[in-house]
Amino acid sequence: MRSRRSKHRLRTKFDLVRHLGINETLLRELLDELNSDETTLYRSWERAKKQGGTRPIDAPVEKLKFVQRLINDRILQPIRIHRAALGGVRGKHLRENLLLHVGTAMVSNFDLEQFFLNVAADQVFQTFRSIGAAPEVAQVLTRLTTFRGRLPQGAPTSTMLANVVAGYGGKSCLDGRIEGLCRKHKASNGRWVDDISISGPTYLRRLKPTVERIIQQTGFKTNKEKTSFASRNEAQIVTQHRVNEKPNTAKEERRRLRAMLHKIKTQGPQAIEGTTREELKNSLQGKIGHLLSVNPTVGRKFLEDFNSINWN
Numbered sequence: 001m002r003s004r005r006s007k008h009r010l011r012t013k014f015d016l017v018r019h020l021g022i023n024e025t026l027l028r029e030l031l032d033e034l035n036s037d038e039t040t041l042y043r044s045w046e047r048a049k050k051q052g053g054t055r056p057i058d059a060p061v062e063k064l065k066f067v068q069r070l071i072n073d074r075i076l077q078p079i080r081i082h083r084a085a086l087g088g089v090r091g092k093h094l095r096e097n098l099l100l101h102v103g104t105a106m107v108s109n110f111d112l113e114q115f116f117l118n119v120a121a122d123q124v125f126q127t128f129r130s131i132g133a134a135p136e137v138a139q140v141l142t143r144l145t146t147f148r149g150r151l152p153q154g155a156p157t158s159t160m161l162a163n164v165v166a167g168y169g170g171k172s173c174l175d176g177r178i179e180g181l182c183r184k185h186k187a188s189n190g191r192w193v194d195d196i197s198i199s200g201p202t203y204l205r206r207l208k209p210t211v212e213r214i215i216q217q218t219g220f221k222t223n224k225e226k227t228s229f230a231s232r233n234e235a236q237i238v239t240q241h242r243v244n245e246k247p248n249t250a251k252e253e254r255r256r257l258r259a260m261l262h263k264i265k266t267q268g269p270q271a272i273e274g275t276t277r278e279e280l281k282n283s284l285q286g287k288i289g290h291l292l293s294v295n296p297t298v299g300r301k302f303l304e305d306f307n308s309i310n311w312n
Contacts, residue, residue: 008075008131008133010132010133010137011134011137012134012136013136013140015137016133016137016140016141019074020067020071020075021070021074022070026063026067027067030063030144031140031143031144034064034143034144035143040061041060041061041063041064042058042059042060042064042154043058043061044057044058045057055153056153057153057154058147058148058153058154058155059152059154059155060152060154060155064144065155065156067144068144068145068155068156068157071141071144071145071157072156072157072160075128075131075141076157076160076161076164077089077090077160079131079160079164081163081167081175082166082167082173082175082176082179084175084178084179084189084191085163085166085167085175086190086191086192087159087163087191087192087193088159088163089160089163093293094239094241094293094294095247095293095294096190097190097192097197097238097239098238098239098241098243098247098294099247100188100190100197100199101188101199101238101243102243102244102245102246102247103243103244103245104188104199104200104232104236105199105200105202105232106199106200106201106202106203106204106205106229106230106232107197107199107229107230107236107238107243108197108198108204108205108208108211108227108228108230109195109196109197109198109226109227109237109238110195110196110197110198110211110212110215110222110226110227111195111196111222111223111227112195112196112215112221112222112223113194113220113221113222113223114221115194115220116150116151116152116153116158116159116162117150117151117153118220118221119150119151119158119161119162119165120149120150121142121150123165123219124141124142124145124146124151124161124165125138125142126138127161127164127168128141128142144157145157145158145161162193163193166191166218167191173218174191174214174218174219174220175189175191177214177217178191178196178198178211178214181207181211182200185200185201185204185207186200186201187199187200187201187204192239195238195239196211196215197238197239199236199243202231204229205229208227208229212224232244241294246295247294247295248294248295248298249290249291249294249295254291254302257284257287257291257302260272261302261305261306261309262305264309265305265308265309268310269281269309281311284306285306288302288303288306
């Protein structure tokens with residue numbers, strides 16, 4: 001297991017601004033605005049979920065997001081956390097999580113409900129204290145990275161902070177306890193942000209109560225509606241990607257992308273209505289880039305089709 005060994009000598013606010021490469025005036029302005037009951041540093045709204053319901057979004061405005069990115073890059077990313085934590089960790093990729101579960105007898109998924117919202121400000125404060133920040137500095141960092149007493153859904157620091165809370169503490173942490181259970185049953189486990197995937201023997205379903213108990217005891221919640229189990233003769237899905245024989249995007253998604261590329265090649269970019277040529281190009285590049293990262297062989301074929309399009 002990777003432990004939290006990265007330490008920062010952050011004894012004063014001056015140490016912090018020097019480490020982040022910002023000026024004290026900006027820090028003071030941000031703290032003053034964040035301490036206001038009517039702060040305008042976050043835009044809040046409810047985003048509809050595909051499965052129904054809504055998710056609260058608290059998105060920081062650009063000047064706060066700028067500082068949060070620095071905190072994530074210079075303070076949080078160097079922290080060594082549990083190897084099962086993959087999403088949002090520098091150097092880790094979705095394909096790594098998918099490969100853990102390819103060709104297994106059974107694949108199970110557990111969704112952590114309101115993952116960020118379940119991490120409280122005092123846990124964030126203790127996180128910063130544990131990596132070498134003095135109390136005053138830890139308090140400042142906590143103020144910069146939490147909103148309404150918890151991690152905001154939308155801040156660039158939230159994923160890594162939640163990863164640290166879930167992935168530190170040896171055998172007592174969420175990731176450590178899940179890994180310990182999996183080791184006993186010769187199973188594999190990985191966590192992509194709020195999605196825990198476990199694969200292994202056909203009897204994995206019997207471990208469901210134990211996994212749910214571990215999640216609850218470590219301070220998180222299970223969205224039981226999203227818990228799933230799939231054997232080899234079913235579609236085995238991990239973070240919306242199929243892993244029965246190799247990592248791949250959904251067949252319907254590939255079909256839509258192929259049809260769009262064909263339409264553009266035969267009729268020109270103007271055949272796709274409701275978007276500018278530049279937006280369409282960027283969107284396709286993003287989709288193909290994702291496919292390349294998941295299934296390079298198939299992705300290269302789509303890239304060849306994309307490169308053959310005349311965008312003039």
